[in-house]
Amino acid sequence: xxxxxxxxxxxxxxxxxxxxxxxxxxxxxxxxxxxxxxxxxxxxxxxxxxxxxxxxxxxxxxxxxxxxxxxxxxxxxxxxxxxxxxxxxxxxxxxxxxxxxxxxxxxxxxxxxxxxxxxxxxxxxxxxxxxxxxxxxxxxxxxxxxxxxxxxxxxxxxxxxxxxxxxxxxxxxxxxxxxxxxxxxxxxxxxxxxxxxxxxxxxxxxxxxxxxxxxxxxxxxxxxxxxxxxxxxxxxxxxxxxxxxxxxxxxxxxxxxxxxxxxxxxxxxxxxxxxxxxx
Ligand code: C2E
Ligand code: CA
Ligand code: CA
Ligand code: CA
Numbered sequence: 304x305x306x307x308x309x310x311x312x313x314x315x316x317x318x319x320x321x322x323x324x325x326x327x328x329x330x331x332x333x334x335x336x337x338x339x340x341x342x343x344x345x346x347x348x349x350x351x352x353x354x355x356x357x358x359x360x361x362x363x364x365x366x367x368x369x370x371x372x373x374x375x376x377x378x379x380x381x382x383x384x385x386x387x388x389x390x391x392x393x394x395x396x397x398x399x400x401x402x403x404x405x406x407x408x409x410x411x412x413x414x415x416x417x418x419x420x421x422x423x424x425x426x427x428x429x430x431x432x433x434x435x436x437x438x439x440x441x442x443x444x445x446x447x448x449x450x451x452x453x454x455x456x457x458x459x460x461x462x463x464x465x466x467x468x469x470x471x472x473x474x475x476x477x478x479x480x481x482x483x484x485x486x487x488x489x490x491x492x493x494x495x496x497x498x499x500x501x502x503x504x505x506x507x508x509x510x511x512x513x514x515x516x517x518x519x520x521x522x523x524x525x526x527x528x529x530x531x532x533x534x535x536x537x538x539x540x541x542x543x544x545x546x547x548x549x550x551x552x553x554x555x556x557x558x559x560x561x562x563x564x565x566x567x568x569x570x571x572x573x574x575x576x577x578x579x580x581x582x
Contacts (some may be wrong), residue, residue, distance in 0.1 A: 324365060325521030329382050332368065333385060337391040341367050344399050345566035348575065349418070349559045352551060357414035359450065359558065362394060362400045363566045367392050384424055393425040394434050400406065400451070403444035405570050408444070412576050418450040418480060432471035439475075447476030450501070456485025458497055466497055473498045480537070485525060494532055501556075502529045506540025509560070512549045526553045 346360040366374040383389040400417045403412065407415060422452050425431065429449075433553060439446040451472055458465045458481070469479050478500040485505045495504075522538070529536035538550050541560030550558060562573065 330386050333383055333388040336366060337388055342395060344396060346569060346572045347559055347566040348564045349557050350563050351557050352555060359418060359466060359541055360572055361418040362396055364396055387518045389422045390425050393421050397434055398438045401438045401444050404444045404448055405442040410573060416448055416450055418452050420452045423460060426453060426457055426468050426499060427461055429468055431468050435472055435475055435477055450478045450480050450481040452480045454482045455489050459488055471497045501535040501537055503537045503539050509538050509540045509546055523553045526555050
């Protein structure tokens with residue numbers, strides 16, 4: 304057993320070491336990246352189910368690392384949250400999304416709503432409304448065109464502070480969406496106490512949808528819950544026509560997922576909306 308233990312140690316130690324080094328490099332690089340223009344946003348269309356139109360997009364961050372190439376949020380967001388770099392990234396995303404919205408307007412696209420992901424940590428800092436106001440003003444866009452996406456867990460850790468920060472943002476006309484809905488511990492009561500406009504059903508519940516399966520009942524319960532709270536319900540991660548059909552039947556308000564488009568550069572959103580216009 305001792306020998307096996309030592310072997311295991313010898314096998315795993317270098318990998319562990321590499322992981323730690325890779326992690327500390329990531330921490331170091333993240334700091335300069337936020338300042339050095341290495342981040343960019345992709346936008347994923349959101350489709351309103353009643354009109355069938357693209358009415359909004361979600362902004363999703365990407366990191367073009369000088370040596371590693373493209374780094375996805377699953378790799379850098381958690382590290383950024385641990386180190387505090389997330390505040391810079393979220394504020395940058397807010398500014399960049401506002402700038403892009405103004406650019407789409409100037410190009411004559413139909414009026415879009417842009418959703419921005421804000422981490423629990425950034426929300427807890429308490430000055431989100433100020434950041435939203437100044438980003439919107441700098442770009443010359445109405446804050447009512449913005450949506451802030453907050454995960455359920457962000458609102459459960461410091462519920463009162465989170466609610467207050469969200470109230471301030473919402474007072475600017477910004478809408479609030481609860482992201483990854485179904486993964487946290489939102490009760491009916493808690494949701495009613497929060498300033499919320501939309502629920503985004505987590506993609507794990509959508510992946511489980513089958514036309515005649517039982518899984519529709521969970522998504523159905525979420526749509527019903529949203530409805531009784533007066534909230535719009537968005538399904539994320541919609542990949543198949545079958546899932547879309549179930550969501551339509553359940554009375555879901557909007558959908559987002561690979562079926563309608565992957566996260567794409569701003570120019571591709573421009574093309575998508577122009578081609579939709581000419582139909
Ligand atoms: P999220 O907010 O839940 O975003 C949805 C994720 O699902 C995105 O991953 C998107 O590319 C992916 N997705 C969309 N449609 C489909 C689909 O049909 N099938 C599948 N399998 N996946 C789909 P992404 O872009 O890698 O982002 C991952 C997470 O990183 C986001 O999850 C969000 O929590 C976080 N994130 C991204 N950008 C930012 C940011 O600027 N600030 C903060 N705080 N978090 C961000
Ligand atoms: Ca999101
Ligand atoms: Ca989500
Ligand atoms: Ca998710």
